[in-house]
Every structure is written in structure tokens, then in C-alpha cells.
Amino acid sequence: MNYTLKVWRQARPSEKGKLVSYSAHGISSEASFLEMLDIVNERLLEKGEEPIAFDHDCREGICGMCGSVVNGYAHGHQRGTTLCQLHMREFSDGSTIIIEPLRAKAFPLIKDLVVDRSAFDKIIAAGGFISIRAGSAPDGNAIPVAKEMAERAMDAAACIGCGACVAACPNASAMLFTSAKLAQLGLLPQGQVERDSRAREMVRAMEDAGFGACSNHGECEAVCPKEISTNFIAFLNRDFIVSSMK
Amino acid sequence: MKLDAKIPEGTIEKKWDDHRFKLKLVNPANKRKFSIIVVGSGLAGASAAASLGELGYKVLCFFYQDSPRRAHSIAAQGGINAAKNYTNDGDSIYRLFYDTVKGGDYRAREANVYRLAQVSNAIIDQCVAQGVPFAREYGGTLDNRSFGGAQVSRTFYARGQTGQQLLLGAYSSLMRQVRAQTVTLFPRQEMLDLVVVEGRARGIVTRNLITGELRSFAADAVVLATGGYGNVFYLSTNAKGCNVTAAYRAYKKGAGFANPCFTQIHPTCIPVHGEYQSKLTLMSESLRNDGRIWVPLKAKDGKLPSLIPEAERDYFLERRYPAFGNLVPRDVASRAVKAVCDEQRGVGETGLGVYLDFSDAIQRLGEQDIRDKYGNLFHMYQKITAENPYQVPMRIYPAVHYTMGGLWVDYNLMTTIDGCYAIGEANFSDHGANRLGASALMQGLADGYFILPYTIGDYLAQAGNSRIAVEHAEFRGCEQAAEQRITKLLSIRGRRSPDSFHRELGKLMWNDCGMARNQSGLQHALEQIPKIRQAFWQDLKLAGPANTLNQTLEKAGRVADFLEFAELMVRDALARGESCGGHFREESQTEEGEARRDDGAFSHVAVWEYRGESTTPERAIEPLLFDYCKPSQRSYK
Numbered sequence: 036m037n038y039t040l041k042v043w044r045q046a047r048p049s050e051k052g053k054l055v056s057y058s059a060h061g062i063s064s065e066a067s068f069l070e071m072l073d074i075v076n077e078r079l080l081e082k083g084e085e086p087i088a089f090d091h092d093c094r095e096g097i098c099g100m101c102g103s104v105v106n107g108y109a110h111g112h113q114r115g116t117t118l119c120q121l122h123m124r125e126f127s128d129g130s131t132i133i134i135e136p137l138r139a140k141a142f143p144l145i146k147d148l149v150v151d152r153s154a155f156d157k158i159i160a161a162g163g164f165i166s167i168r169a170g171s172a173p174d175g176n177a178i179p180v181a182k183e184m185a186e187r188a189m190d191a192a193a194c195i196g197c198g199a200c201v202a203a204c205p206n207a208s209a210m211l212f213t214s215a216k217l218a219q220l221g222l223l224p225q226g227q228v229e230r231d232s233r234a235r236e237m238v239r240a241m242e243d244a245g246f247g248a249c250s251n252h253g254e255c256e257a258v259c260p261k262e263i264s265t266n267f268i269a270f271l272n273r274d275f276i277v278s279s280m281k
Numbered sequence: 282m283k284l285d286a287k288i289p290e291g292t293i294e295k296k297w298d299d300h301r302f303k304l305k306l307v308n309p310a311n312k313r314k315f316s317i318i319v320v321g322s323g324l325a326g327a328s329a330a331a332s333l334g335e336l337g338y339k340v341l342c343f344f345y346q347d348s349p350r351r352a353h354s355i356a357a358q359g360g361i362n363a364a365k366n367y368t369n370d371g372d373s374i375y376r377l378f379y380d381t382v383k384g385g386d387y388r389a390r391e392a393n394v395y396r397l398a399q400v401s402n403a404i405i406d407q408c409v410a411q412g413v414p415f416a417r418e419y420g421g422t423l424d425n426r427s428f429g430g431a432q433v434s435r436t437f438y439a440r441g442q443t444g445q446q447l448l449l450g451a452y453s454s455l456m457r458q459v460r461a462q463t464v465t466l467f468p469r470q471e472m473l474d475l476v477v478v479e480g481r482a483r484g485i486v487t488r489n490l491i492t493g494e495l496r497s498f499a500a501d502a503v504v505l506a507t508g509g510y511g512n513v514f515y516l517s518t519n520a521k522g523c524n525v526t527a528a529y530r531a532y533k534k535g536a537g538f539a540n541p542c543f544t545q546i547h548p549t550c551i552p553v554h555g556e557y558q559s560k561l562t563l564m565s566e567s568l569r570n571d572g573r574i575w576v577p578l579k580a581k582d583g584k585l586p587s588l589i590p591e592a593e594r595d596y597f598l599e600r601r602y603p604a605f606g607n608l609v610p611r612d613v614a615s616r617a618v619k620a621v622c623d624e625q626r627g628v629g630e631t632g633l634g635v636y637l638d639f640s641d642a643i644q645r646l647g648e649q650d651i652r653d654k655y656g657n658l659f660h661m662y663q664k665i666t667a668e669n670p671y672q673v674p675m676r677i678y679p680a681v682h683y684t685m686g687g688l689w690v691d692y693n694l695m696t697t698i699d700g701c702y703a704i705g706e707a708n709f710s711d712h713g714a715n716r717l718g719a720s721a722l723m724q725g726l727a728d729g730y731f732i733l734p735y736t737i738g739d740y741l742a743q744a745g746n747s748r749i750a751v752e753h754a755e756f757r758g759c760e761q762a763a764e765q766r767i768t769k770l771l772s773i774r775g776r777r778s779p780d781s782f783h784r785e786l787g788k789l790m791w792n793d794c795g796m797a798r799n800q801s802g803l804q805h806a807l808e809q810i811p812k813i814r815q816a817f818w819q820d821l822k823l824a825g826p827a828n829t830l831n832q833t834l835e836k837a838g839r840v841a842d843f844l845e846f847a848e849l850m851v852r853d854a855l856a857r858g859e860s861c862g863g864h865f866r867e868e869s870q871t872e873e874g875e876a877r878r879d880d881g882a883f884s885h886v887a888v889w890e891y892r893g894e895s896t897t898p899e900r901a902i903e904p905l906l907f908d909y910c911k912p913s914q915r916s917y918k
């Protein structure tokens with residue numbers, strides 16, 4: 036298969052970036068999207084040009100390291116799929132593919148397709164945990180959790196922190212990310228003690244980090260490779276209101 | 282090399298308790314005066330850094346990804362073992378201990394394995410309390426499933442994402458300590474060297490992957506939690522960035538490297554499909570609870586699986602190992618798969634594949650049940666292969682997955698360098714020659730939450746607190762060496778990419794030092810590796826400067842280390858003339874083709890000592906004594 040790529044190239048934050056065209060020819064339809072980029076990069080290197088920088092690691096859809104905007108969609112158009120899991124058979128032969136970084140004020144660009152998502156870590160550090168010291172936990176079965184509750188918590192906990200939700204949101208909001216963690220911990224009995232302070236502090240950290248507000252566009256859920264539901268945002272809103280009234 | 286494993290006296294049940302009592306303690310008020318470097322933020326690194334932070338030490342935690350949550354532990358699927366015996370099926374600490382020693386084919390240290398089984402239960406408690414959403418029974422209690430090499434159900438899980446959930450749990454504890462300012466994170470930093478001053482590990486040299494800046498960090502102790510080196514084979518289930526660099530650098534600074542040839546080939550991975558392929562994807566062992574493995578009876582059958590009647594199918598694991606069936610340990614399953622493919626009975630385009638079939642289970646339990654248990658794995662399989670495993674059997678083949686070898690550590694998890702510790706997959710670990718499924722997560726968290734925090738205190742209390750400046754000549758020397766190496770890599774200006782060398786090395790290692798090994802193959806590898814290495818240093822091509830994000834340069838540095846390390850692996854495989862666990866020497870097998878150990882000659886850990894660039898490394902041994910689990914030929918029949 037043959038494709039024309041238009042890739043965002045930007046050597047460093049201070050320089051101006053632009054879309055550069057490359058031909059990606061002779062690509063197997065069985066190759067993954069990142070393997071296609073590997074091939075293009077090998078060819079660039081052969082010509083003595085600098086390969087395209089892009090983040091990736093596990094290449095099986097779980098580490099959350101990969102993620103670019105492909106033809107306008109974070110992680111590409113296939114639903115419930117990370118970029119590393121997207122395969123070239125999803126693109127028709129001869130098509131043009133535009134590849135850009137995940138853009139948001141809170142995710143400053145580092146180089147080409149690589150951005151800095153450490154703002155997410157700041158949100159978690161603000162309260163995305165249950166305060167338990169190693170060694171002080173009661174027996175695992177001392178805290179029964181209803182199966183449905185554990186399943187719902189797991190649905191929220193499946194977030195891989197890739198940042199696609201932020202890049203897709205017109206307001207660059209991190210509500211889906213933040214709410215998923217709040218819901219995971221807030222749904223479980225273990226998470227009740229700190230539930231109020233957690234909501235307050237994580238939301239504040241989210242605002243401080245430069246993420247926008249949520250105005251219910253729902254783009255986040257649409258691009259989320261783990262299909263995390265916006266219902267969790269309602270959960271966050273409720274917890275946040277309750278906590279601010281206390 | 283002098284090896285003192287420091288195994289405590291006393292009966293196995295009491296060793297750890299007695300030892301803990303004897304360990305010196307650091308006064309709580311003094312802890313913040315000690316700084317500890319933790320390299321790695323996977324299960325081992327994150328749990329250690331968090332726990333050390335909770336104790337009040339000043340912790341610096343380094344990793345090469347952009348967030349600690351992305352360490353490759355995140356990819357573990359199936360589950361984590363513990364001896365809770367919640368299922369009332371006869372499990373106990375002793376049984377978990379016994380299964381692990383036996384599963385490892387009697388090449389692990391009994392005292393360590395017993396301790397691992399002892400602390401396993403506290404891990405589950407800790408993770409539940411952190412909010413890890415483990416699978417539950419309808420009554421609200423924790424659910425368990427079975428894994429290979431065990432006849433009890435002791436594996437706790439969170440769908441097919443157990444590693445993710447455990448890591449996010451450890452990460453949350455870590456971030457809590459970041460907030461408490463006991464831990465400082467150093468993302469996108471690669472450790473390039475270990476700094477040893479007067480025989481003690483005193484710091485590291487890192488490269489900032491965004492700015493290229495080389496920098497030294499000093500501390501009172503260094504903990505390496507840098508994961509496994511499976512990527513020496515190029516294709517593996519590891520993440521692209523997994524490397525041997527940190528461990529290998531420590532080895533070059535005097536840390537003994539134990540059993541480097543012990544690698545685990547996992548039986549159930551998605552088969553290789555093309556030359557450009559960049560990695561292999563695991564299909565969790567848990568699938569073997571409900572999936573049945575088979576190939577056609579006839580060689581080169583070629584029919585679609587649905588057209589092959591029962592009578593023409595060979596459920597070869599159930600046939601050969603009736604007691605354990607599809608749940609035999611990984612090494613046994615992988616070799617059996619290889620054997621049927623060698624007989625030309627493999628399936629798929631390449632003939633390197635066998636079926637993993639869920640149709641019986643779907644009929645028995647219904648599709649929804651299977652979806653609940655393995656939904657995300659089926660989804661992943663379908664994404665990669667474009668086939669629907671609810672309708673057609675999966676095709677799977679063994680792939681490199683885990684490395685039991687690693688830095689040698691004593692009972693306190695200290696390497697042969699004072700003050701340098703290795704935990705998690707990076708150490709030579711408790712898994713002997715073969716790791717049982719769901720035991721790596723257990724070991725990483727045991728090391729990090731419940732073992733290292735005690736043992737490191739003993740060292741610090743004795744070493745005392747003495748400041749060292751990064752201006753010290755030893756630090757400067759290491760920085761200069763790191764810089765020179767980078768300059769050298771960039772100045773070769775040859776024709777080939779780092780990946781092309783890595784692929785070449787990987788193929789060689791897979792063929793000569795993979796699932797089956799023999800004298801002539803290993804000798805061949807020993808001749809070839811230096812040639813590839815020489816070509817690398819003459820013909821490598823890189824682009825871009827050193828002072829920005831330069832992923833090709835990063836890769837080149839890692840490949841350079843793999844090219845040296847591979848040789849050590851092959852040497853170790855040559856020296857170990859027996860078969861044991863994942864190390865199968867064709868010269869040493871039973872008539873039925875099972876691995877044959879040679880306890881008389883090889884009941885030991887092989888520990889390699891670096892002797893300089895042009896000298897062959899020296900092989901020392903730590904004898905293994907079995908007072909409790911009497912070695913027998915493993916049988917899963």
C-alpha cells in the first residue's frame with residue numbers, strides 16, 4: 036500500500052513547526068501505524084534526515100505513551116483503539132494521512148509529535164490516591180466490594196492517561212481523565228474517607244495546570260481508546276459540589 | 282568473585298522474622314538525612330520509592346518514560362499470586378513456596394522464595410487498600426483463577442489488566458509521596474552509568490532525553506529496578522524501550538550478573554507476521570484456563586480449523602501432560618509447541634503457530650462469560666489479527682517474554698557492590714530457571730513494599746551518613762566517559778540504522794540461544810556477535826544532534842549494550858551444559874524430550890564478573906542447597 040503523509044515537524048518548542056510531506060510506499064496492510072512510521076523513519080535516516088520523533092513504548096495499547104492526532108482524530112478514526120493498535124488496513128491505498136501532535140495549552144510541545152503530559156501527574160499527586168502506608172492494610176477480604184461496584188470502578192480505572200481526551204476537547208479540558216480517577220476511588224469503600232478532599236484538590240490541580248472547563252461536548256469519550264464514559268464526569272461534578280458545600 | 286548470600290540461620294519459616302529483628306534500624310529523625318536513588322518506576326521501583334518515602338528517606342526516582350505510570354509493568358495481563366487460600370483448595374505459604382521452587386526447576390534460593398511466599402498475602406492487602414479494583418465474587422470477596430504450574434487457584438486479577446491496576450496503585454502511593462515531597466521524580470532520564478566510590482555505590486550519571494544534558498546525582502544508596510532484558514532478542518513482549526543498559530553498566534562496575542542465559546519464552550503470543558514487525562504481543566496465560574491448545578494430527582493439513590473434525594485434532598498438551606493439561610508451566614508448553622511445529626503440524630501462513638480454541642468453553646459457559654473474563658484480550662487479538670476469536674480459534678506461538686537472569690543479589694537484595702541494590706525483574710530473582718505465571722508481579726511488589734525498605738535501612742545504619750559531592754573525580758570521570766561514547770556514536774557516520782543491527786542480533790540470538798540451544802549453535806553465536814558489534818561501531822548511521830530529543834541516538838546506546846551483553850548470555854548458556862527450566866540444552870534431554878537437569882554438576886547460580894574489555898569474564902558460583910524441596914525430575918504428567 037502507498038500513502039502520502041503530512042507530518043508535523045518542529046525541532047524544538049522555540050522554533051516554528053510545519054507540516055512536511057513524505058511518501059510512505061510499499062507498506063504492508065498488516066503493519067501497525069507505528070510500524071509504518073518506523074519504516075518511514077528508517078528511510079529518512081538512510082537519506083541522512085532526522086527521523087520523526089514520536090512517543091511510544093508498550094505498543095499494545097496500555098502504557099498510554101503513544102498518541103497523535105491522525106486526520107483530525109486523536110489516535111486515528113478507529114474507535115476504542117490506541118495509535119499503536121491501529122493498523123494500516125484501516126487506511127485506503129493511495130490516501131493522504133495527516134499526523135499532528137496532541138495539542139493543548141497544558142501539554143507543551145517538545146519535538147515533532149512529542150508533547151509533555153506531566154500535568155496529568157500533577158493532578159494525581161494532588162489527591163489521586165488513598166492514603167495507605169505499606170504494611171498497615173487490613174486483610175483483603177475484610178473490605179467486601181459488590182461485584183458490580185468493582186466492575187464499574189474497573190471501567191473507570193482502565194484509563195491509560197494518554198491525553199487524547201484533552202486534545203479532542205475544544206476547551207482542552209482534563210475532566211474525563213480526572214473524573215475517571217475520582218470515580219474509581221469514589222466508587223470503592225476504601226476511597227470514602229478522602230472522597231471530599233480528593234475531589235476538591237484534584238479539580239483545583241486540574242485548573243492550576245491550565246486545563247479548560249468542561250462544556251459537555253463529549254469529544255473526549257468519542258476518542259478515548261479505552262472508551263471511558265462521560266458518566267464519570269457527572270460523578271465528578273456531584274462530588275465536587277458536595278465537597279464545596281462542606 | 283566472593284559471593285556471600287547472607288542467608289539467615291534457622292528454620293525456613295523463621296529466617297525472615299529473625300533476620301528482620303537483627304537488622305539495624307535508622308532512627309526516624311535521621312531518615313531524611315539519607316538520600317536513595319531508585320532507578321525505575323515499574324512495580325518494583327514505584328513500590329520501593331513510595332515505601333522508602335513513607336519511611337522518611339529522601340528519594341530520587343528516575344525513569345525513561347514521561348510518567349512513572351508507563352513502566353512496562355503496566356502491560357502485565359493475567360494476575361498476581363498470593364497464598365491466601367481464599368478458595369479453600371489447599372493452598373498455603375508452604376505450597377506457594379514449593380510450587381515456585383519446583384516451577385523454577387530447582388535453580389532458585391530456597392530462603393528467598395520462602396520469604397516471597399510469606400509476604401505475598403500482605404501485597405494483596407496493600408493493593409486492595411490502595412483501591413486496586415480486583416475482580417470480585419458475587420458475595421463481594423476477592424475472586425481467584427488458576428495459572429500454569431499450580432493445581433490451586435491463587436491468582437488475583439483485575440480483568441486482563443492486572444499489571445496496569447497494580448502499577449497504578451503503586452503509582453498512586455508514589456505520587457502521594459511526591460506531594461509529601463519525600464520523593465522527587467526525574468522523568469525522561471536514562472541512567473547511563475553507576476558511580477562507585479571507594480567500593481560503595483554513590484550515585485548515577487543520567488542523560489536527560491529531552492535536552493541531552495548529562496548529569497550526576499549522588500546518594501547514599503542506589504536501587505536498580507530497571508526491568509528485564511528480553512529485548513536482546515529484538516522481538517519480544519517487552520516494551521520498545523526495555524533495555525539492559527542500567528544493569529549492564531552496574532555489571533561493568535563490578536556487580537555480578539547471575540544466570541544471564543535464563544530467559545522465559547512464553548507459549549501464547551501472537552505469531553510473527555512480517556520483517557517490519559516491531560514487537561510481539563502476549564496473550565495472557567490465563568487464557569489457558571478456558572482455551573484448549575491443539576494442532577491437526579496430519580502434517581501440513583492446511584484445512585480451516587472448523588473443517589478439521591475432533592478425531593483429526595491433537596490436543597497435545599492434554600495428551601502429553603494429563604495431570605496439568607493446558608496449564609503446564611511455560612517452558613514445558615513452549616517446547617511442546619515448538620515440537621509440533623517442527624513436525625510440520627503448525628498452522629497459519631508461516632506454519633509457526635498452534636490453535637488456542639475457546640469453542641468448548643463458549644459452549645459450556647456462554648460467550649458473555651468468556652467476554653467478562655478475557656474481553657480485553659480478545660479485543661486486542663482482533664485488533665492485531667483482524668480475526669474474531671469468539672468464532673475462530675486464536676493462533677499463537679511462543680515468544681521471548683521474561684528474563685529470570687539478572688544482577689546477583691544476596692538475601693538483602695544487595696548486589697556485589699556495596700549499597701547497590703537490584704529489585705524486580707532486574708535481579709536474578711526468585712524464579713530459578715523458569716518463572717511461574719503471576720509471580721513476577723508478586724516478586725516486584727514484595728521486593729519494593731516489604732523487603733527492600735527493611736534491608737536497606739540496615740545498610741544505611743551501618744554505612745552512616747557521609748555527603749559526597751557530584752564534583753568528585755569519580756562522577757566527573759563517568760560523565761566524561763558517557764559523553765565520549767555519545768560523541769563516538771554520532772561520529773561513525775556509516776550506513777546502517779541501530780534497528781538493523783538490533784534485528785540482526787535478535788535473529789541470531791533467537792536461532793542460537795532461544796528455545797533450544799546446543800553447543801555448536803552457541804559457539805556460532807559466540808563467533809558472530811563480535812562481528813555484528815564491530816560492524817555496528819564502523820557502520821552505524823545516526824541523524825540529529827545530541828542536545829535535543831534524539832530517539833535514534835537513545836536506541837543506538839541501548840543496542841550497543843545489547844551487543845555486548847548478548848555475548849555474556851551465550852557464554853552462560855554454553856557453560857551450563859544441563860537443561861533446566863527455560864534453558865534447554867539439546868544435549869541434555871530425556872528420551873521423551875523433556876529437559877534433563879544435572880544436579881551433580883549444576884545445582885548452582887552462575888555469577889559472571891566483568892574483567893575488562895579484552896578479558897573473558899569470570900564465572901563464579903553460588904551453590905544451591907535444598908533442605909526443604911528435594912529436587913526431583915519435574916513431572917507434570
Ligand SMILES: Cc1cc2nc3c(=O)[nH]c(=O)nc-3n(C[C@H](O)[C@H](O)[C@H](O)COP(=O)(O)OP(=O)(O)OC[C@H]3O[C@@H](n4cnc5c(N)ncnc54)[C@H](O)[C@@H]3O)c2cc1C
Pocket residue numbers: 320321322323324325326343344345346349351352353354355356357358359360361443444470471472473506507508509518519520523524526527563565682683704705706707718719720721722723725
Ligand atoms: C506483556 C507482559 C505480560 C505480563 N504478565 C504478567 C502477569 O500476568 N503476571 C506476572 O506476574 N507477571 C507478568 N509479566 C512480567 C511482569 O510484568 C514484569 O516482570 C514486571 O512487571 C517487571 O517489573 P519491574 O518493576 O521489575 O520492571 P518494569 O516495569 O519493566 O520497569 C522498569 C523501569 O525501569 C526504568 N528504566 C529501565 N531502564 C532504565 C534506564 N537505563 N534509565 C532509567 N530508567 C530505566 C523504566 O523507565 C521503568 O520505569 C508480564 C510481562 C509482560 C511483558
Ligand code: FES
Pocket residue numbers: 090091092093094095096097098099100101102117118119120
Ligand atoms: S505505545 Fe503504549 S499505548 Fe501505544
